[in-house]
Amino acid sequence: MAYLSADEYKLYGLEDTTSDSLVSAASDLIDAHCRRSGFGIAQYMERFRVGRSGIVRLTYLPLTSADGVSSPIVQARGRYLRSGRGWAGESELAAEIAGVFATPNTWIAVPAAALDLDAASGEVIVRGGLLSPSLGDLEVTYTAGYSTVSEAVKQACAKLAKNALATPALNVSKQRIDRMYLEYFTDSLMDADVKRLLAPYVAQRLAS
Secondary structure, three states: OOOOHHHHHHHHHOOOOOOHHHHHHHHHHHHHHHHOOOOEEEEEEEEOOOOOEEEEOOOOOOEOOOOOOOEEEEEEEEEEEOOOOOOOOHHHHHHHHHHHOOOOOEEOOOOHHHEHHHHHOOEEOOOOOOOOOOOOEEEEEEEEEOOOOOOHHHHHHHHHHHHHHHOOOOOOOOOOHHHHHHHHOHHHHHHHHHHHHHHHHHOOOOOO
């Protein structure tokens, strides 16, 4: 997806004759830098190892509910810890129940009521009870993304295109410029200004 349309080139300081493929390649570099496959609203699936805290953090923000749906979480599944690997503080009765009913390596549906979601931070807290065996793994399918491209991303796209045009080693007069062609020059194109504009949008996977 190109983050600038042809009628926006002049508004962001680019010539009307700027190659569309240059803008598309610059947009692809933004996706790679931000570790995203685009900024639009999309569905993601992630698996986490659940630590003692029972908290995991979704990577892609902002979380966005689909139309007519109350939660960004589409579905969740979990796997119990293997017998004898419960966390400290887990009741002996819960451990015994886990040994009987919690089949290792079998994924089970986790109801929404068992999860607390902080939409702002992306944190998901796995609730537990006195008789609840501990989950060792959690798989979450959710929706996230932006309904519109932000001003900062548009500015970063224009700046990347300008940096490419100002780089003598790049033959930007060619009709087709692909991402692989620009990736070789990423260090010089992705300058401090571009990184500053994109900093809030870089997806980060944090350890639980």
